[in-house]
Amino acid sequence: MDIKELEQKAVELRKMIFKTICNGGGGHCPASFSIVEILVVLYFKILNIDPRNPKDPERDRFVLSKGHAGVALYSALARKGFIEEKHMSTYGKKGTILGGHPDMHKIPGVEASTGALGHGFPFAIGMALAAKMDKKDYRVFALLGDGECQEGSVWEAALFAPQHKLDNFTAIIDYNKYQAMDRLETIIGLEPFADKWRAFGWAVKEVEGNNIEELLSVFESLPVEKGKPSLILAHTIKGKGVSYMIDEPIWHYRMPNAEELKVACNELGLEVKEGVVQ
């Protein structure tokens, strides 16, 4: 799959995310949009996974530590073939396997049930440690939110992974600069963010996190440094894909009205009929 095709995948994923959330009655649109390119590159280029054998002990593991972007993960899993696409229209509805946050026992391909912040990251580090103990070659990836990095447990884990030289582990931070209520810098700023991770012993790379080509070049040359866990600080745009959701924290968890729905669908290349995204 070349870059053009991956970019096309990103377009499709954004459509699927928006449609799923709007028709399902709610979700975290902007936080899902900002990680689309990261998921596309991981799921269609990097991860050694097989939808026909989701529990293969040798598989790579991906943990969405920022579980509130679950719909983005479901969309990637659906496109990859882990779950049938028909499930997407059941999201958030009675009897579905797809809730607001991912459930590892219900959804093939989901490695950890996340939602409470600061859990998936150390959980994934445990997986990477198991690989080292068992001398296995699989790699482990965890995707964190930037706001999530205000949790103390993130920094406990940040101390732990370099201590154990987990260079089979890569953390990606969706650094979209916003948390639920405002910009991070106005609440609890994390700068100098990359330096913090370096100081903790991580091999850090900064990338434009919505740029497939840049992401690809970083992910294809992991680990960033042998003997150290890798930290990809991905500068992203929260809400990317729907113009009015960018730089407006109120959209963190909010549904568009009829007029806003039309505008968003127009921008994403979707159609809307009688309030339902097609």
Added chain:
Amino acid sequence: MRNAYLSALYDLAKKDSRILALISDNGTIVYDKYRADLADQFLNCGISEANMISVAAGLASCGKIPFTYTITNFLIYRAYEQIRNDACLQKMNVKFVGIGCGFAYSNLGPTHHATEDIALMRVLPNMTILSPCDPWEARKLTVAAAEIDGPVFLRLATGGTPKIYDEGYGFKVGQGVTILDGEDVTIIATGGIVFEVLKAVEELKKKGISARVINLHTIKPIDKEIILKAAQETRTILIVEEHSIVGGLGSAVSEILQEEGKVLIRFKRMGLNNAFPQGYGSHDDMKEMNGLSKGHICQAVETLLKEKEDVFNTSHT
């Protein structure tokens, strides 16, 4: 009790490389043999309990059987959401070994006492709670914990717990044990305090009171049969626990009696009465200061028996 746990863990880990000992910088000397011989199965996670639990859950998701271990209150109170979400919710095979349960770390003060742990762990779905009363049981329960596929809380006191069983008995998880049979009153207890109960029963015997003593080494799932039978046969139940009376063993037993009990009984919970442990000193001093000495137990039994007489006399007239 702690040494019995460690020797059992050592033997288990020797035989099964999936078994790991994770500690939170709390095992000077006592872990020396384990870490010398089984370095690859040992991990000091540092003073980061929350991280230790999440990492353990991740390890378990890849087939490991981590036994996480530290002083109970740091393990459970600090890392409670990790225990709930990462282990219980996801059904991960992680063991939680808490030492210093109750006020076993007597002179270290209430920051090092765990007297709400049963209450907290009991409400978690998928959790098994094992609470040995002596070294023999600690060993048996450690082996049992390894055999259970899922989260287990092993509630240990510390070193120096007196022996109750010399040769053991036909042990089974979830099955309470009648240590002494008796007719006038049943005392139900768990953990190290069982020894204090047995001392009290000796005194009561001298006064002609026949007490049944039930040791519930498994708090969850609880043995309903043994509780209901005791209610039926002795009509008087006293719970003794080195724990808050709120939400602990007494609450668990009273839930069973309320819902399934068929006879009128007298019932009392003995433990910390909605309070933190008071005072410093030896473990025995602490029992004395916090209303859990053999004298207090005897007194409680006598009061209950007096009440029983009054109640049943009234109800018969």
